[in-house]
Amino acid sequence: MIESISQSSAYETPINLTQKMMALTIHIIREVALCKSALDKQLGTxxxxxxxHEAFSIMGSFFAFDFFPYVGYIIDKTTGLHGRLEKTFRDLDLLYQKVIDDHLHIERHVKLGS
Structure with a gap:
């Protein structure tokens, strides 16, 4: 990240620090928590x-259900926000399950001496 920022400053181009920090965060998550090789095989970077990005976008959205519990669900369904939420978290659940399965698979091979 530092190298990227220094290269951008050498050319006097604007630097989007939010984008740089998000990229660094995603890189760290991929490397440490989610086993980069498993992610690359399953999804790709x-x-x-x-x-x-979609999860962050949804978390920052206005949900009518939060303010109008009885009719807000209908509004969120109509605007498509509820569908985006369901799809994103379904995709994240699948990702997490694949990573867990890969970790369990590796542990079984280590215990068996394979």
Missing amino acids: NKFQELV
Whole structure:
């Protein structure tokens, strides 16, 4: 990240620190928490970034259900926000399940001596 910022400053181009920090965060998550090789096999780097950006976008959205519990659900369904929420978290659940399965698979091989 530092190298990227220094290269951009050498050319006097504007630097989007939000984008740089998000990329660094995603890189750290991929490397440490989610086992990069498992992610790359299952999804690819771009799909994971898209999921993270979509989740952040949805978390910052206005949900009518939060303010109008009886009719807000209908409004959220009509605007499509509820569908986006369901799809994104379904995709994230699948990702997490694949990562867990990969970790369990690796542990079984280590215990068996394979």
